[in-house]
Amino acid sequence: MKGGKGKGALRKETRSALKPVEDRKIGKRKATLKDDKRKAKKDKKAKKDPNKPKRPPSAFFVFLEEFRKTFKKENPNVKAVSAVGKAGGEKWKSMSAAEKAPYEAKAAKRKSEYEKLMNAYNNKQPESSDDDGEKEESERSKSEVHDEDAEGSGQVLLFFSPIK
């Protein structure tokens, strides 16, 4: 659609630059963030985001979801997550754009929802700084006050899990 295709060559170069990323052993990312990045639970208040919009699954994941089913069905003996990942990845690359289309379509849809969540999330988190006249007042509160009656009713009790 948009003409310009001179990016072909550049793309390849970027790929090279990104290569190092592949070089590095993966699996380190999680290990590091495990330290306390996303968890950040620690004893401090980790409640940074009340509603954290989780990243929507990419086309690959959507495909994987179905692939996992099939893969497991034919290989019930395989219990390694990495096995499915590798197999799925290999097949995924083998698929044509046309086959990926349906998956990508779903991925595109996810963006719509994600964007919506982000909007709400955006309303609260961002911005910072600037001492100028930043006044953040939540007016939405007056909108819905709801009675706390229903909330403090039985839900709290349910939280208790006697069985351990």
Next chain:
DNA sequence: CATGTGATTGTTAAG
């Protein structure tokens, strides 16, 4: 009991 780990690619957010 809870949590991390391993492996895949894609997308998103930030620098």
Next chain:
DNA sequence: CTTAACAATCACATG
């Protein structure tokens, strides 16, 4: 543009 991290899953291992 480039970099880094996370998204789901399941059995296993460790604290």
